[in-house]
Amino acid sequence: xxxxxxxxxxxxxxxxITRETTATANSADAEVDLDVDSTTKLTPLNDEDxxxxxxxxxxxxxxxLVISLTFLASISGFMFGYDTGYISxxxxxxGDDFGTELTYGQEQFITAATSLGALITAICAGPFTDIxxxxxxxxxxxxxxxxxxVIQCASQTxxxxxxxxxxxxxxxxxxxxxxxxxxxEMAPPRFRGRMVVxxxxxxxxxxxxxxxxxxxxxxxxxxxxxxVGLSMIPPxxxxxSFFFLPDTPRFLxxxxxxxxxxxIIQRVHPTASPELIEMKVKELQSLNNSIPGDTVIxxxxxxxxxxxxxxxxxxxxxxxxxxxxxxxxxxxxxxMYFSGTVFKAVGFNNSTAVSxxxxxxxxxxxxxxxxxxxxxxxxxxxxxxxxxxxxxxxLNAIAFHxxxxxxxxxxxxxxxxxxxxxxxxxxxxxxxxxxxxxGIGNVPWQQSEMFPxxxxxxxxxxxxxxxxxxxxxxxxxxxxxxKNITPTGTFSLFAALTFVSFIFVVLFYPELxxxxxxxxxxxxxxxxxxxxxxxxxxxxxxVSHLKKHDVEHEHIDQV
Ligand SMILES: O[C@H]1[C@H](O)[C@@H](O)[C@H](O)[C@@H](O)[C@H]1O
Numbered sequence: 036x037x038x039x040x041x042x043x044x045x046x047x048x049x050x051x052i053t054r055e056t057t058a059t060a061n062s063a064d065a066e067v068d069l070d071v072d073s074t075t076k077l078t079p080l081n082d083e084d085x086x087x088x089x090x091x092x093x094x095x096x097x098x099x100l101v102i103s104l105t106f107l108a109s110i111s112g113f114m115f116g117y118d119t120g121y122i123s124x125x126x127x128x129x130g131d132d133f134g135t136e137l138t139y140g141q142e143q144f145i146t147a148a149t150s151l152g153a154l155i156t157a158i159c160a161g162p163f164t165d166i167x168x169x170x171x172x173x174x175x176x177x178x179x180x181x182x183x184x185v186i187q188c189a190s191q192t193x194x195x196x197x198x199x200x201x202x203x204x205x206x207x208x209x210x211x212x213x214x215x216x217x218x219x220e221m222a223p224p225r226f227r228g229r230m231v232v233x234x235x236x237x238x239x240x241x242x243x244x245x246x247x248x249x250x251x252x253x254x255x256x257x258x259x260x261x262x263v264g265l266s267m268i269p270p271x272x273x274x275x276s277f278f279f280l281p282d283t284p285r286f287l288x289x290x291x292x293x294x295x296x297x298x299i300i301q302r303v304h305p306t307a308s309p310e311l312i313e314m315k316v317k318e319l320q321s322l323n324n325s326i327p328g329d330t331v332i333x334x335x336x337x338x339x340x341x342x343x344x345x346x347x348x349x350x351x352x353x354x355x356x357x358x359x360x361x362x363x364x365x366x367x368x369x370x371m372y373f374s375g376t377v378f379k380a381v382g383f384n385n386s387t388a389v390s391x392x393x394x395x396x397x398x399x400x401x402x403x404x405x406x407x408x409x410x411x412x413x414x415x416x417x418x419x420x421x422x423x424x425x426x427x428x429x430l431n432a433i434a435f436h437x438x439x440x441x442x443x444x445x446x447x448x449x450x451x452x453x454x455x456x457x458x459x460x461x462x463x464x465x466x467x468x469x470x471x472x473x474g475i476g477n478v479p480w481q482q483s484e485m486f487p488x489x490x491x492x493x494x495x496x497x498x499x500x501x502x503x504x505x506x507x508x509x510x511x512x513x514x515x516x517x518k519n520i521t522p523t524g525t526f527s528l529f530a531a532l533t534f535v536s537f538i539f540v541v542l543f544y545p546e547l548x549x550x551x552x553x554x555x556x557x558x559x560x561x562x563x564x565x566x567x568x569x570x571x572x573x574x575x576x577x578v579s580h581l582k583k584h585d586v587e588h589e590h591i592d593q594v
Contacts, residue, residue, distance in 0.1 A: 152204020161496020420474020
């Protein structure tokens with residue numbers, strides 16, 4: 036139903052705007068001309084009217100249910116952040132609690148264990164969540180978080196600590212996959228970008244809280260055990276609250292629980308008419324049937340095939356995994372995990388407090404990303420983020436050169452002037468972190484929007500696994516790189532990888548903001564369609580701006 040058909044006859048001031056809106060929308064389609072290849076199964080609903088009716092439904096504002104479930108699901112993001120964040124201060128605080136001072140190798144093991152655990156469950160949880168549902172898998176991750184914390188709190192040796200971090204990693208991997216998926220399946224598309232960023236805000240917020248508590252308990256004996264112990268509280272809250280939350284309509288439809296699914300869609304869109312709800316249910320049913328196979332396993336196998344052989348799916352896969360790889364291989368988490376160690380080596384007295392700046396900048400810039408992601412657009416954010424990161428990485432490489440620091444055995448020997456170059460490093464780090472979190476720190480987590488519903492869980496699983504592989508490699512090699520190729524070499528390497536990433540984004544990453552999911556599929560059909568996507572997104576933005584105006588005029592006229 037178009038706005039023309041729905042609204043009462045327009046008054047004169049509205050007519051111009053409404054006509055302009057329709058004309059612009061049509062010309063956008065004509066100019067962009069992204070014809071969907073008739074052989075690809077992209078649009079299960081071909082009836083134009085029903086599609087626009089569903090667009091009306093999808094464009095509603097988020098209900099209280101959606102807002103609360105976004106925050107409750109984002110507790111997983113908080114856990115992701117807290118558990119990866121506290122390690123920076125814990126490594127400094129553990130000291131000789133396990134008998135002797137930790138070697139750099141042991142520090143890497145303790146850190147990387149979580150990434151390894153997360154990688155394993157990120158791979159398995161995607162298919163599993165399609166079989167048993169998003170909700171039970173997410174609740175299971177809460178149990179793993181608590182078990183992992185208990186093992187670490189009680190640990191007296193490096194290996195028990197590593198085991199605890201590994202189990203906790205299982206929980207982190209599941210949460211990092213399911214939370215954004217669950218949110219994006221529940222959120223209205225116009226708010227999807229921002230709602231997924233809420234989860235990112237909780238990740239960076241969790242890291243900030245972990246750093247702050249770490250700095251506060253820096254000098255407290257066994258303070259790190261308190262930090263780890265506190266991490267049991269959020270999963271318990273999430274576990275209890277999820278008893279009262281529903282699974283997603285998409286999963287329920289796949290299990291043929293149609294009535295339950297409609298009831299949830301109604302709660303998500305409280306103002307929608309029963310007809311609209313019914314159409315939404317039909318859309319989900321038709322999408323569910325678009326993958327052949329009678330059983331979940333047969334559908335899964337066919338899904339694995341489709342994600343590789345359907346060109347638009349494969350492009351989505353390259354982009355989603357590419358962006359997650361870029362996020363990790365440009366080195367950000369080396370700071371997240373080891374900034375305490377690096378700042379201690381550079382000679383800062385309270386290194387944990389200094390590294391609080393890293394987490395603080397990351398959090399503040401994620402708030403900025405929240406406000407601009409649906410307005411400025413994902414592509415533009417990346418095109419700003421990556422070159423700035425590269426500039427600050429080069430600055431750090433230069434500063435480390437003049438500080439002339441050498442990591443030997445378990446020591447760091449500084450020969451240069453830290454009075455001058457120490458502050459430059461802090462500026463370089465803040466600039467690097469800020470430019471990371473305004474773009475590449477957030478955009479990759481929008482991964483779900485690139486896949487059609489039929490392979491979304493699977494695609495998200497691949498992309499999340501790429502994220503954790505990158506995190507694992509960085510966590511297990513950063514300190515070794517500092518030793519073997521010097522800090523200057525390490526940051527120069529990250530700068531070079533950032534440059535390659537920038538080229539990747541310029542050539543392959545289309546603008547997907549403001550597009551309906553079907554349009555995203557059109558963009559990815561027959562090429563990466565960068566130019567067309569940019570003009571299509573611009574026009575969509577213009578159209579929704581005019582529509583907003585239209586509604587405002589309608590209100591004024593009614594008054
Ligand atoms: O998006 C998040 C965020 O940027 C975190 O700060 C980082 O530690 C994670 O690895 C990343 O996935």
